Amino acid sequence: MAPSAAGPQGVAPRTSEITLAFRCGAPYIRPAELRGSCWISIPGALSISKGAVPGLARGLGHMAPTYVVGSRDRCPTAIAAPRLRPVPPSKSSTTRTSLKMSSSSLKASSSLKAALRAEALARRRAESEDNAAALAAHLAGAGLRLVQDRSPAMVSAFSALAEEASPLQLMQALASAGIATALPVTGPRGTPLVFRKWRYGDPTVAGKMGILEPLASAPEVDPDFLFVPLAAFDRSGQRIGYGAGYYDRSLEKLRAMKPVCAIGVAFASQEIPKAPHEAHDQPLDYVLTERELIDCRSFPA
Secondary structure (H helix, E strand, O other): OOOOOOOOOOOOOOOOOOEEEEEEOOOEEEEOOOOOOOOOOEEEEEEOOOOOOEEOOOOOOOOOEEEEOHHHEEOEEEEEOOOOOOOOHEEEEHHHHHHHHHHHHHHHHHHHHHHHHHHHHHHHHHHHHHHHHHHHHHHHHHHHHHHHHHOOEEEEOOOOOOOOOHHHHHHHHHHHOOEEEEEEOOOOOOOEEEEEEOOOOOOEEOOHHHHEEEEEOOOOOOOOOOEEEEEEEEEOEEEEEEOOOOHHHHHHHHHHHOOOEEEEEEOHEEEOOOOOOOOOOOOOEEEEOOOEEHHHHOOOO
């Protein structure tokens, strides 16, 4: 159940290093043959968008256009044919090789994330209504206790999509306990979320992609305790989101200001053994499922 806008309701391309491919959903890496001749990078010659991921976007339960996983998932250069004459290695060619290796690794990670995201969201779509109700109830109970143990100044939750666990009961419990709460506002792609004060029962409006948000007149706040939606997670707190990076940028910004606690909300079926992560990915402190509260700080990354 999501908050209502009508009234006061709650809320890889081939490279010279490696080629990443998928067969029946299972990733594998095939080494490419390296010749030792010098390759030429031609800036701007080719820009390839990776395979998009069909599925739910953050919105009012609508199916959204397929995603492109951020600007990191684009190839800024093309590799020309090798020179016929070998060229001795130089400092600049070594740097170019290093950059190509780094770019290739990022693309491999993005492709693997896309596959894991699609599989986890498919499992989430198969969850029963009973499991959804169990997760919402556990979120309200265990989530409230976790907040009360930490006594944060401001708690943020989110407006649930169809198939996401609804934090509505949690927001109601927090309001009854006199705890200040907020909801995120989604801005242009590439920016962090803006958080505005919102209390259970306050009006909402449909924002970007139909996500219900506080009114523009609501005060902007900086939460120090966030309940975070996700597509997949592992026990070390690494999270795979929906591909746009909003929460990574938001958590990075908030954590630069003060101590912040982030709690992922997901079904147990969304857990994966190991989530690939990069330097910009922000880890979760806890994950709350219908079965348990996982303290991710107890598990090595």
